[in-house]
Amino acid sequence: MTLKRVVVTGLGALTPIGNTLPAYWEGLKSGTSGAAPITHFDASLFKTKFACEVKNFEVGQFMDRKEARKMDPFAQYAMVAVDEAIKDSNLPLAELDPDRAGVIWGSGIGGLLTFQEEVKSYTKGNCNPRFNPFFIPKMIPDLSAGxxxxxxxxxxxxxxxxxxxxxxxxxxxxxxxxxRLGKADIIVSGGSEAAVCEAGVGGFNAMKALSERNDSPETASRPYDQDRDGFVLGEGAGALILEEYEHAKRRGAKIYGEVLGGGMSADAYHITAPHPEGAGIIKVMQYALEEAGLRPEDVDYVNTHGTSTPLGDLGEIKAIQKVFGEHAYKLNISSTKSMTGHLLGAAGAIESIACLLAINESIIPPTINHFTDDAGLDPRLNLTFNKAQKREVNIALSNTFGFGGHNFSIILSKLKA
Structure with a gap:
């Protein structure tokens, strides 16, 4: 079997630092923090009172309100980002073979707000079993793709x-x-999440996973800083149009870059903590490089998982040093979560978009909020602190890791001849 080449022909973004793709990129380049006091609910009694919310979003500007009421915000966000990506790709929708076009989406939690509100309504009603008929369709993650x-x-x-x-x-x-296997010509992909609600913030607070820097939300997400104290919860969506190269070429599509390969692994260690030696992280990057047919020295930029947690940040950087060796000192490394917060299941999508824009614009988005060096990190590494840096980027690697020990890496590049 001859494997197909896969390219990216459209992008869409709805994020805490910009509600469109251009606004998101401007936010990244300028080092904008999306963190601010929570407005979605009264957080005054919570340990963490801030988050990276999507701002100035009115769903009625994007879709019929009757349709919107059938969707949890995580699905609304998905629809908005996908609409931008479809338009950006200039796909000739009427001419496509619909059986060769698919949707593979990602969400870590799905309709958490819907679940919370339905249960609250049930308990307030003296346990009278009346539920919204759209409760289940709004809650389950797969309805976004549907x-x-x-x-x-x-x-x-x-x-x-x-x-x-x-x-x-x-x-x-x-x-x-x-x-790549020839099962489709076009797939809409990406992810969305909308967990900034009482259940989301309260649940992560109970795990002691969130920053509690309530006096300075905008500086709370500080990956690789000595005084990092947890991640900042974010929300939003990122959409990418993946297309078979020859299909894209025939229609004269704009191509942002090529997907060269990826990797997946499991820590098989702990439900929330990273492996202390970074074993799964090392493997996932090695698998991605192997599938892409690359050497470590071929990579220019690594967009890290970098959530601003004491153990996670350190473990990932040590894994990068293990995989890249001396070339680690020639890489640009950054965590854009310092600006967007952690979008959970949508994180990998918006961070892959950041990699593609870095490739196209020759700009590395920064890791903001660096104040104090961490003695456990090698000072020779270029973690792109506080300001964006100009650099030609031919190949970028993006890491994302999840509770349960799930590790994924994906490698993106300029289009090869």
């Missing part, structure tokens, strides 16, 4: 990956694999 396919009439592969915070990179890797 809504997308229904809107565009795509009848190819259709499902949602659930791998905690690695979900959307999982989705992208699956989409890449399906196209």
């Amino acid at each position: 809504h997308i396919s229904i809107k565009y009439g795509f009848r190819g592969p259709n499902f949602v990956t659930v791998s905690a915070c690695a979900s959307s990179t999982n989705a992208l890797y699956d989409a890449f694999t399906f196209i």
